[in-house]
Amino acid sequence: MKQLMLGNAAVARGLYEAGVKVISSYPGTPSTEITEEAAKFPEIYCEWAPNEKVALEAAHGATLGGVRAACAMKHVGLNVAADPLFTISYQGVNAGLVICVADDPGMHSSQNEQDSRHYAEAAKAPMLEPSDSEEARVFTKRAFELSEQFNTPVFIRMCTRVAHSQSLTDTAERVVPEQVPYVKDPMKVMMTVASRKAHARVEERTRALVEFAETTDLNRVEMGGTAVGIVTSSTSYQYAREVFGEDASVLKLGLTWPLPEKLLRDFAARVDRLIVLEELDPVIEKHCRALGLRVEGKSLFPVCGEFSQNLVRERMGLPVPAGARFPEEVPARPPVMCAGCPHRGVFYVLKKLCCMVYGDIGCYTLGAVAPLNAMDLNVCMGASCSGLHGFNLAMGREGEKHSVGVIGDSTFIHSGMTGICDIAYNATNSTVIILDNSITGMTGHQQNPTTGKNLRGEPAAKVDLEALCRALGFNRVRVVDPYDLAATERAVREELAAEEPGIIISRRPCVMIKGTVHKPPLAPDTEKCAGCRACMTVGCPAISIHEKKVRVDPTLCVGCGVCTQLCRFSALEVTGND
Amino acid sequence: MTKNVMIVGVGGQGTLLASKLLGRVLTGRGYDVKVSEVHGMSQRGGSVVTYVRFGERVYSPVIDRGEADAIISFELLEAARWLEYLKPGGQIVVNTQKLEPMPVIIGAAQYPEDIAAKLAAAGAKVDAEDFLALAEKAGSTKTVNIALMGRFSRYLPEIPESVWHDAIRASVPPKFIDMNLRAFDLGR
Numbered sequence: 001m002k003q004l005m006l007g008n009a010a011v012a013r014g015l016y017e018a019g020v021k022v023i024s025s026y027p028g029t030p031s032t033e034i035t036e037e038a039a040k041f042p043e044i045y046c047e048w049a050p051n052e053k054v055a056l057e058a059a060h061g062a063t064l065g066g067v068r069a070a071c072a073m074k075h076v077g078l079n080v081a082a083d084p085l086f087t088i089s090y091q092g093v094n095a096g097l098v099i100c101v102a103d104d105p106g107m108h109s110s111q112n113e114q115d116s117r118h119y120a121e122a123a124k125a126p127m128l129e130p131s132d133s134e135e136a137r138v139f140t141k142r143a144f145e146l147s148e149q150f151n152t153p154v155f156i157r158m159c160t161r162v163a164h165s166q167s168l169t170d171t172a173e174r175v176v177p178e179q180v181p182y183v184k185d186p187m188k189v190m191m192t193v194a195s196r197k198a199h200a201r202v203e204e205r206t207r208a209l210v211e212f213a214e215t216t217d218l219n220r221v222e223m224g225g226t227a228v229g230i231v232t233s234s235t236s237y238q239y240a241r242e243v244f245g246e247d248a249s250v251l252k253l254g255l256t257w258p259l260p261e262k263l264l265r266d267f268a269a270r271v272d273r274l275i276v277l278e279e280l281d282p283v284i285e286k287h288c289r290a291l292g293l294r295v296e297g298k299s300l301f302p303v304c305g306e307f308s309q310n311l312v313r314e315r316m317g318l319p320v321p322a323g324a325r326f327p328e329e330v331p332a333r334p335p336v337m338c339a340g341c342p343h344r345g346v347f348y349v350l351k352k353l354c355c356m357v358y359g360d361i362g363c364y365t366l367g368a369v370a371p372l373n374a375m376d377l378n379v380c381m382g383a384s385c386s387g388l389h390g391f392n393l394a395m396g397r398e399g400e401k402h403s404v405g406v407i408g409d410s411t412f413i414h415s416g417m418t419g420i421c422d423i424a425y426n427a428t429n430s431t432v433i434i435l436d437n438s439i440t441g442m443t444g445h446q447q448n449p450t451t452g453k454n455l456r457g458e459p460a461a462k463v464d465l466e467a468l469c470r471a472l473g474f475n476r477v478r479v480v481d482p483y484d485l486a487a488t489e490r491a492v493r494e495e496l497a498a499e500e501p502g503i504i505i506s507r508r509p510c511v512m513i514k515g516t517v518h519k520p521p522l523a524p525d526t527e528k529c530a531g532c533r534a535c536m537t538v539g540c541p542a543i544s545i546h547e548k549k550v551r552v553d554p555t556l557c558v559g560c561g562v563c564t565q566l567c568r569f570s571a572l573e574v575t576g577n578d
Numbered sequence: 579m580t581k582n583v584m585i586v587g588v589g590g591q592g593t594l595l596a597s598k599l600l601g602r603v604l605t606g607r608g609y610d611v612k613v614s615e616v617h618g619m620s621q622r623g624g625s626v627v628t629y630v631r632f633g634e635r636v637y638s639p640v641i642d643r644g645e646a647d648a649i650i651s652f653e654l655l656e657a658a659r660w661l662e663y664l665k666p667g668g669q670i671v672v673n674t675q676k677l678e679p680m681p682v683i684i685g686a687a688q689y690p691e692d693i694a695a696k697l698a699a700a701g702a703k704v705d706a707e708d709f710l711a712l713a714e715k716a717g718s719t720k721t722v723n724i725a726l727m728g729r730f731s732r733y734l735p736e737i738p739e740s741v742w743h744d745a746i747r748a749s750v751p752p753k754f755i756d757m758n759l760r761a762f763d764l765g766r
Contacts, residue, residue: 536683
């Protein structure tokens with residue numbers, strides 16, 4: 001019987017049915033559930049790797065060892081994994097290798113909306129794009145067949161709306177191929193001679209894949225009215241069918257690299273007006289133009305943001321449904337740091353000291369929003385350390401005395417270590433704060449090498465952050481409790497003043513971790529409250545002021561006591577024990 | 579004909595279980611169903627939305643402006659935020675609970691007054707009630723999601739009550755079944 005299944009869970013189901021033995025991934029929205037769901041099958045070994053480059057290398061290593069393997073990552077993670085990707089494409093695989101990459105058009109939970117299809121073309125590795133959960137399951141299995149048939153890594157490209165939508169999905173039995181023996185082959189050593197031969201093989205492979213693209217049922221033509229013919233893939237296919245029904249013809253591409261030639265020409269010849277409907281960059285459109293086809297695409301539809309049925313209707317000049325607007329302005333409800341979040345105290349101190357804060361990727365990016373507004377910069381995983389180093393090289397003492405980098409524990413392991421190594425080795429007096437909350441928070445609580453637990457929650461080797469920072473060349477490494485505002489402030493002041501680089505580890509588990517013991521919620525003493533709003537400066541969602549008196553939401557407050565330290569009238573005293 | 583239902587609220591309010599329940603009920607009735615939501619950043623106390631679409635054949639996973647037959651809102655302000663997505667004359671089931679967003683807490687914005695009346699004046703059919711109180715009566719404020727679904731079930735007359743009851747039994751841990759069934763019935 002068909003089940004309602006999340007797109008990412010359907011990819012995991014496909015990995016299971018394909019007989020995959022090893023999955024190594026790094027979490028990242030909207031890709032995370034692929035690995036989490038796969039880990040529910042005891043037959044598959046699943047791990048969180050320190051970063052995506054490590055994940056891809058580990059998965060590829062497993063295929064060289066002869067078993068089917070996969071990795072999953074978000075679009076920006078593929079940048080990190082790009083180095084091995086290009087040469088793995090040359091070296092090939094021993095058993096099938098599938099890279100699941102999830103793009104985020106609209107940037108629901110990302111810092112950019114890059115288009116991963118460029119990587120398929122650049123690395124010359126085929127890319128399959130499902131448009132719903134059933135296709136996600138089936139295409140994942142097909143990807144392994146392709147990988148082995150053409151001796152290449154193969155991409156499954158998801159996007160937010162396919163990854164995070166549930167639709168009806170079939171299931172099938174798991175079939176595990178026999179382990180492929182490992183045989184030593186000098187042509188697997190990617191040096192000049194072997195690499196030159198491998199490159200020639202890759203070009204040959206691409207020609208064969210183009211032939212394959214012409215006839216594979218991964219691409220299909222759905223003829224309807226011929227006034228308009230739409231070439232599309234992924235979730236855009238769903239919008240096309242939603243809007244046009246049978247009124248238009250559709251060429252649905254399941255294989256978006258390499259693209260067919262004859263199939264496109266034939267389809268173009270059968271319709272009056274050829275339109276490419278694709279989110280993000282004009283990849284298919286450019287290909288059509290290179291074939292000399294008359295085509296419309298980005299002249300109608302935007303490069304920025306995600307599509308929807310109304311956007312397609314509007315740009316095609318069709319009637320667009322409209323609803324009534326609420327008659328007055330509706331206040332925004334941006335995400336906020338949770339009540340009791342250990343990051344809050346650190347950002348409060350950094351704001352108080354007017355620091356230039358180079359942030360990073362994680363929950364703590366929320367330190368940038370009002371009322372804390374305590375983040376100046378952020379770019380990508382790890383840039384808080386290396387970017388700060390460069391900033392201080394330019395700013396000199398002025399920078400070193402007022403600027404800090406802020407990075408979470410998982411992000412630090414992912415890409416921060418090399419950055420602080422640069423700080424110590426090339427000697428700027430930079431100060432980096434590691435926000436160690438014992439979990440990978442933003443992506444929904446995954447374990448990482450600093451938590452002492454593996455993906456399955458079993459005890460595992462635990463990185464000693466203090467020892468690691470010392471080993472990387474730091475003499476000044478200290479630990480503070482971010483709930484203690486005075487101690488945190490002292491630590492930041494002293495490290496900024498010190499004449500050598502320093503690391504502050506702000507250590508407190510995330511309040512949302514299961515099993516974290518909370519103190520009882522604060523019961524404010526409204527008699528004592530002077531309505532001065534000092535407690536409001538930390539932006540805690542549990543605190544509000546009504547009729548000039550503080551109110552604490554007992555369903556949110558965990559009794560962290562940060563606001564207690566701000567109240568000069570003792571109106572917010574902690575009552576419970578730690 | 580595809581029907582569109584939106585479930586909106588604030589991250590952490592339990593909208594996920596509500597959409598799971600609705601998905602289970604609709605799948606069991608033989609409809610093609612799509613349920614879509616965004617995970618990640620917005621879960622941290624932000625505005626959250628789930629799109630549920632069902633019919634003979636569903637294509638797009640999302641609901642667009644002016645397309646929703648019904649909106650189930652876990653919070654008053656969120657009903658106002660998503661009103662634009664409702665079809666003219668569509669149904670809103672709304673919990674009268676107010677959760678102040680950060681811009682209101684810090685005094686940068688005002689929480690609108692008389693939201694339910696303004697929704698009705700804008701042409702929506704509004705069914706507003708303190709579902710939190712009903713949930714408390716059922717045994718726990720955590721069943722507010724099921725109480726809301728109980729009320730919403732009135733607007734899907736084609737689905738018998740027993741189907742909902744069965745879906746609740748299959749969706750919640752055994753020791754909470756009775757409490758959730760109570761919440762559903764109180765809501766309905």
